[in-house]
Every structure is written in structure tokens, then in C-alpha cells.
Amino acid sequence: MTGPRPAGRQWTRAEEAELRKLIASNVKPLEIAKKLKRSTGAIYARINSFKKLPRGLPFSTQSRSLPSERLAAYWSAEEISEVKKSS
DSSP: OOSOOOSSOOOOHHHHHHHHHHHHTTOOHHHHHHHHTOOHHHHHHHHHHHHSOOTTOOOOSSOOOSHHHHHHHHOOHHHHHHHHHHO
């Protein structure tokens, strides 16, 4: 094995959907961490991983400054409908 192993438990799709929903609702990271029973560091790390573009995708010319705008740009239609259903 090369590199360090992940320190915490794996994120489930349900947790990721809940995280995206809470971010879009402008909930503070400390409150998100309490709700998802994770550290604030884990929340920030996961948000940062959402910002990274998968390889092979063209870069967008439109600037996205808000976290909710950046996340929404990379959601699939299935993920968007899942969040809408849970609201």
C-alpha cells in the first residue's frame, strides 16, 4: 500500500446527499458535523472532494464562487431528484 489510509469511516450515498442538502441550505459546518456525527475536518475534506473535477471533464468557463453553486454544477440529475424528494 502506498500513502496513508483514510482515518475515518466511509461516506455513504445517503450521507453525501444529506451533506449536499445541508450545504445548499446554508447550514454551518459545525452544525452539519453534529448532525452527521462527523468531525468538522471530515466535513471540510468531503466538501473539498466535491470541488474536484473528475478527469476527462472539460473545465467550465463560468465562475462558481459559492459552495452550493460549485456542488450543483457536478450533481447528476439522479442526485438532484434524490435531494428534492427528501426535502
